[in-house]
Amino acid sequence: MAIRYPLDPAGADAAAVRDTLRARQRSLADEIAATRGTSEARGDEVLDQKDEATRREFNEIGDAEVARDVGELREIEAALRRLDEGRYGLCAACDAAIDPRRLQAEPFAVRCAACQTQVERGRRR
């Protein structure tokens, strides 16, 4: 049975997507907490050796991981919001229907492949 987008917020398909997104949200929040804890612990250990540069380096690795996770969390929040608005499955940037295969692979996708590519290019610049 093919899923039709945008999803009806009251439908069973929307409920399943909501569960998937919430579960991912929880595991990301755990990951962020764990990464923050690890980089602080590592930093303290290195601080005893009075090596500021190394300590900074450890924290930056942790920060990059946290930044990536926080970015994904925001996407998930946006996807959940769009789900409640009955707009899940439509591109947040251009309103075109997002490829259902893309949504199955990445349920938090809020943009179509073309718009997502543009956003990622913009970030790298």
Ligand SMILES: [Zn+2]
């Ligand atoms: Zn688009």
